Amino acid sequence: MPLNPPQPAQQPCVVVGAGPVGLVAALALRRRGVPVLVIEAEPANRTRPGSRAIFLGEPTLRRLEDVLPGLGTSVAEAGIQVMGYDAFYGGRRVFRQRLKPAPPLRWGRSLPQKLTEEIVYAEAVVHGVEFRWGQPVVGVSTTPDGATLELASGERIDTPYVIAADGARSAVRKALGIIMRGSTDDTPFIIVDVDEHPDGCTPTMPGHFHYGCPELDGRNVMHMPFATGMRVDLQCRPTDDAEYLASPEGLREWLPRVEDPWYVDHVRWVSTYLFHQVVAESFTDPARRVLLAGEAAHLFAPFGGRGLNSGVIDATDAAWAIADACTAGTPTAAGQLIARCAADRRRWALHNRDVSSRALRIMRASDPAMRAGRADAARRGWHRCGGRLAPGWPTARSRSRLGPRWRPGWAACRSGCVRRVCIDLREASGASPRHAGE
Known part of the structure; x- marks a missing residue:
């Protein structure tokens, strides 16, 4: 303007x-x-x-561009485009998304x-x-x-x-x-920032979220690259000693199970938090x-x-x-x-x-019905019904106020009620960068 x-x-x-x-x-x-x-x-x-x-989504970058032409582009160019997303359930990949390189104001950027x-x-x-x-x-x-x-x-x-x-x-x-x-929420989470790997692989990694990670005794874990480093996020159990798991000794126990051991010696920042x-x-x-x-x-x-x-x-x-x-x-x-x-x-x-809040309930799956629905969604496979979940990416300006830009119905997917769980699982873990932050 x-x-x-x-x-x-x-x-x-x-x-x-x-x-x-x-x-x-x-x-x-x-x-x-x-x-x-x-x-x-x-x-x-x-x-x-x-x-x-x-993570700054595409609508956010375009809003910065509205404030000052070139601002959204400058912020985007300082970040990286996350090139895809994988979701795992109990050690098995159930969803895969890959993105082609896009202009600065497309798809959002991580920095x-x-x-x-x-x-x-x-x-x-x-x-x-x-x-x-x-x-x-x-x-x-x-x-x-x-x-x-x-x-x-x-x-x-x-x-x-x-x-x-x-x-x-x-x-x-x-x-x-x-x-x-x-x-x-009373479940602690741990955020770990690590440096970029010297071989240059970190910025090219897809983001991923692992539900029930076997290497971490069924805990949930996420990793997301950003310009200059990567974030690893661990969902603790209510009985876990989060302070210990966030300590150097605790990190040496669990981080090498899910990431290259190199990262353990290149931790930049650790924080524990509760969801408000x-x-x-x-x-x-x-x-x-x-x-x-x-x-x-x-x-x-x-x-x-x-x-x-x-x-x-x-x-x-x-x-x-x-x-x-x-x-x-x-x-x-x-x-x-x-x-x-x-x-x-x-x-x-x-x-x-x-x-x-709904995403958090799905991630925790503390009630039997949610656990059963989540397991059924993973068994049927997001990769099989994922193409019917989002019939097309809407335009960035279609909803500039960070509300939902697509409201999938129930009828389009033969998976029936599992369809809602698939959608919520993807949303809970940030599976669709275009929609992150809505």
């Missing part, structure tokens, strides 16, 4: 949080001619550990989150976004006329609008009294002066890439709604724009929470 001249007397809008969601929001505002101040609690030279959110941040941050600086580093927000108040942020230093900042992109522990959300609703499936009860305040975005608004299970991908859409929708509200003419019209954006994004967040 073209950069419009800002109104001379306009106060800068404030984005809280300089992660990828906050940076995209700030750049999107600036591209609409709105002055922007980004406030970040951490210092500018902070260390960003781990690969974190690694560490910090690379995405670096690219967007550089553009934000070029476009005149201001930054305040090392300034935690400790209080927020809103009125029909604007918002006031209180910093830990005691400084108070008045602004017409705020985008809260300050993460899962959002100080802005807490200060406004907005509650997150949902659940936390929560959504804020509102994405805006009663005065319609604050919009929540990204993990300040929702937390999902990471499989399928719904966190950062939906966060980018949150950020851009919020920025464009605020830019329109700044010139709406009346407070009522401006408030309606903000309320509409908040309601729309919350609706999609609830959808994503429900889909990722």
Whole structure:
């Protein structure tokens, strides 16, 4: 979108949080001619550990391109195209997908989150976004006329609008009294980042998810390459000592069973986590002066890439709604724009929470019916009914808000009810890169 001249007397809008969601929001505002101040609690030279959110889907890259022509392409070129996907069940491959090399904005790309941040941050600086580093927000108040942020230093900042992109522990959300609703899963997972293998094989590997991996005594394991490395994700059992399995000694026990032993000595980062499936009860305040975005608004299970991908859409929708509200003419019209954006994004967040919750149930298969359905789907073979699961890849723009772009019915597959399980298994493990993050 073209950069419009800002109104001379306009106060800068404030984005809280300089992660990828906050940076995209700030750049999107600036591209609409709105002055922007980004406030970040951490210092500018902070260390960003781990690969974190690694997959950006095609709709997300195209949304970045909408914000600034060439931005989506730059991010894509910094990543790698995952060239396919395999699904295994109990040691047997039951689904196989291979992709041909595609242009940068096709299929999505895999890269560490910090690379995405670096690219967007550089553009934000070029476009005149201001930054305040090392300034935690400790209080927020809103009125029909604007918002006031209180910093830990005691400084108070008045602004017409705020985008809260300050993460899962959002100080802005807490200060406004907005509650997150949902659940936390009690099964620990372990993420391991490893370096690229020196023989060059890592970026060419297909992603894979192994249900009931025999080498790991029936646990689930995933690996996904990204630019500069690879992620290995282990689903623990409730009785596992996750802290031990994430230790150097524990990694030496299980990682060589599923990956080249070389990787054990080239571990870059390890993290344990629990899945949070929560959504804020509102994405805006009663005065319609604050919009929540990204993990300040929702937390999902990471499989399928719904966190950062939906966060980018949150950020851009919020920025464009605020830019329109700044010139709406009346407070009522401006408030309606903000309320509409908040309601729309919350609706999609609830959808994503429900889909990722279903994926988690399939991965865990803790009830007999799910275990039986999952085993039956694998026995009949995703490779046999997979071609009938998705009759064709829809266009990237067919659903830009990261909702479902294909809703397969039941009748098209002779496998009957197993068809639904096949689809959910693929979705649970991120089998279709085109759809990841929806």
